[in-house]
Amino acid sequence: MKKKCDPVIEKSQKTIVPRFLGITGALALSSAVTMITFAPSHADILDVEKDELKLGFIKLTDMAPLAIAYEKGFFEDEGLFVTLEPQANWKVLLDRVITGELDGAHMLAGQPLAATIGYGTKAHIVTPFSMDLNGNAITVSNEVWALMKENIPQENGKPVHPISAEALKPVVETYKDQGKPFNMGMVFPVSTHNYELRYWLAAGGVHPGYYSPEDISGQLQADALLSVTPPPQMPATLEAGTIYGYSVGEPWNQQAVNKGIGVPVITDYEIWQNNPEKVFGLTNEFTVENPNTTLALTKALIRAAKWLDENDNANRPEAVQILSQPEYVGADADVIASSMTGTFEYEKGDKRSVPDFNVFFRHDATYPFYSDAIWYLTQMRRWGQIADHKDDSWYAEVAKSVYQPHIYLKAAEILVEENNAAKTDFPWDTDGYRPATSAFIDGIEYNGRKPNDYIDAQIIGLKANQKITSDGIPQS
Known part of the structure; x- marks a missing residue:
């Protein structure tokens, strides 16, 4: 079995960091420490340029492919000896990938795009x-939920889902009339959580605010004031009354239910069905200098994602136990299981079936679609993070410079040759664009080939040719 030493304190970060020993590290220790590696599951492995890697993550359940690739020996199968290291926040994680302190990381899908532009x-x-x-949801405090419920239809004594932000709008207006800013948390300015929260609020008539080159708070003209809170701190910040609601990944919505301090009102599956979430990010320089290592990493992660979803999520209970360990997510297994095993709990006791709340492999989840990248860019433009109009071809060019499906398909091809995956598991014939979809809470169609049409179709937000003035007013 794999040898894993006890967590140690990483002094530079003052956080607990798991140290997973690779071959070199094990040999450097005393002879009393024994290291046994897994035998590869196939005859030939890639001639990797770098076999000892440090990969970063944030303590969220969607880091699962990394944990499973490690625990199930998929990294070792590829000749890779990996250290998985939790990071303090998304900015630290990105900075450490850029400087080379991390070889790669679990990232917000918007991070590679924002950094590249x-x-x-x-x-x-x-x-x-x-x-x-x-995998995400929006949670509000008990006080806000009590006020929202007055505006939500009931069926069999329970709220009808999905819940529109129209139910929140009069609550926000009441707070404003009382001179109280309506503060909400999200995890990072270019996070899915920020854009999903904004999308939900705007679809319900609540303005989430603009960014401008002069003001990067994102609160210009805002009805609800959104600011950054690290994921694990969301429940405590809500309980303290600093924020009245937040958008975050699991297990931090279910944690609010478990602690009795808040109620998740909508999942991102209900905001945009089967929306893309996190990605595995590396510097372009790393992939160019280490092409076989990049392929090997991709192979291991594909196998992990497949394991997580196979046999109708049969492996999820085991995955929950793995993730509950302190070196990964470190939340109670029951809390993680509340959302990762096909259900989601809203109010305490209101547990509903949401089989696709967490998807790791099915629905072509692991393929890096250009159209997924373009959606994030449209939201950056919609809220002013991209200050100037861009034509449709610009969106396509940026997506193709960041998302690398040719690496993915090469890894998939090798996995099929090794009988570690089936040919039918992968979208070989795609051109990188998912079909146009209107599976959004507002019913507006998104076509990744026509980003400006999509931007213009939104009621609240910048239109294609508009810019934000210094006082936050959109102007053509």
């Missing part, structure tokens, strides 16, 4: 692998 830290970050679909 120079929003925030400028760096060419790419992804050959999409980590999951769905």
Whole structure:
């Protein structure tokens, strides 16, 4: 079996970091420490350029492909000796990938795109692998929920879902009339959570605010004031009354239910059915200098994602136990299981079947679609993070510079040859664009080939040719 030493304190970060020993590290220890590696599951492995890797993640259940690739020996099968290291927040994680302190990381899908176009830290970050679909929710405090419920239809004594932000709008207006800003949390300015929260609010007539080159708060003209809170701190911040609601990944919505401090009102599956979530990000330089290592990583992650979804989620209970360990997510197994085993609990006791709340492999979840990248870019443009109009071809070019499906398909091809996957598991004939869809809470159709049409179709938000003035007013 694999040898794993006890967590140690990483002094530079003052956080607990798991140290998973590779061959070199094991040999450097005393002879009392024994290291046994897994035998590869196939005859030939790639001649990797770098076999000892440090990969970063944030303590969320959607880091699962990394944990499973490690625990099930998929990294070792590829000749890779991996250290998985939790990071303090998304900015630290991205910065450490850029500087090379991390070889790659579990990332917000918007991070490689924002870095590549120079929003925030400028760096060419790419992804050959999409980590999951769905997995987020929006939670509000008990006080806000009690007020919202007055505006929500009931059926058999329970709220009718999905719940529109129209039910929140009069609550926000009441707070405003009382001179109280309506504060909400999200995890990072270019996070899925930010854009999903904004999408939900705007669809219900609540303005989430604009960004401008002069004001990066994202609160210009806002009815609800959104700001950054690290995922594990969301429940405590809500309980303290600093924020009245938040958008975050699991297990931090279910944690609010478990602690009795808040109610998840809508999942991202209900905002946009089967929306892309996290990606595995590396610098472009790393993939160029280490092509076989990148392929090997992608192969291992594909196998992990497949394991997570196979046999109708039969492996999820085991995955929950793995993720509950302190070196991964470190939340109670029951809390993680509440959303990862095909259900989702809203109010305490209101547990509903949501079989696709967490998707890791089915629905082509792992393929890096250009159209997924373009959706994120449309939201950056819609809210002013991209200040100037861009034509449709610009969106396509940026997507193709960041998302790397050719690496993914090469990895998939090798897996099929090794009998570690079936040919039918992968979308060989796609051109990188999912079919147009209107599976959004507002019913507006999204076509990744026509990003400006999609931007213009939104009621709240910048239109294609508009810019934000210094006082936050859209102007053509």
